[in-house]
Amino acid sequence: MSYFLSHWNLSHWISAMFLFWNGARFFAYLPTIRKVIAQDADVRSYSLVSWGIWFLSNLTFALMLLEVSGGQPNEMVWMNVGNSIMCMAVFALVVLKRYRSHSMQTMKRDGQRPLKVECEHLREQGNTLMQLGHYEGAVRAYDAFLTHVEDDATVFNEAICLEKLGRRAEALPLYQQLAQRDVLGALINSSNCLSSLGAPSEALEYASRATRLAPGDPAAWIALGSAHLSSGAWRDAVDGFSHARRLNPIDPTSTYKLALAAVQMNDSDLWREELQDVLSLAPLDDSRRRLVNSVSNAGHRLVH
Structure with missing residues (x-):
């Protein structure tokens, strides 16, 4: 009897182990x-x-x-x-x-283009890396995608990544490629890149096209003001930044750009007013704090 009981228990134990491990x-x-x-x-x-x-x-x-x-x-x-x-x-x-x-x-x-869906993972990889701030990897993924598929959004994202890496001279042709088809973001970013690269007249052309295309977009007017600022047209710069601020009063970008223009114009009253507005609009991140400090130092030199 004990033998059959032990055998029965062993059989159930083995079955339990079989189920567990499988x-x-x-x-x-x-x-x-x-x-x-x-x-x-x-x-x-x-x-x-x-x-x-x-x-x-x-x-x-x-x-x-x-x-x-x-x-x-x-x-x-x-x-x-x-x-x-x-x-x-x-x-x-x-x-x-x-x-x-x-x-x-x-x-x-055979020299054929793969279907867009076949390469979609490359674009998704680039988008993920861009969101994570891994811009070098994102550029490589976007490049691989764009060798097979034409896609304006991917071109634009790659240009942004290049700009984030400080490679504006490489980003500019990509923006200009899209700007030829009046893509608003490309017009604005082309203007900003050209201003940074010391080509204010070309920057002004792109920014002017952006304001004509989207007169209600504050970013277009900020780009126009920045183009005037880089060319030394201080009053025109103030007009562009002021227009942008009227369109979006809570965005501090146009306000501290106005403060920069006021310093260049030697207008201490306008500088104080705009700097005070910048400080009251929103908490400053590190980049804006550095900019405010630079404007403030320049303004103090202006006052003294």
């Missing part, structure tokens, strides 16, 4: 699936033969257990069905990734 094996497929679906995954190292055999092995084991149980599925049957599904998922993903990779290589060899 359940754990079900979740062990997840890291592999995550690696396969990664954007830069190289699936050539995955053996379709091996994954096919594992799929068939789990499936036939599930069918055998179903036969033994008299056609009534139990936990062991469902466990092997689950493992069969996971093996089939890995197999199918590897086949899909290989097919897509082969299709892109064939298109390149």
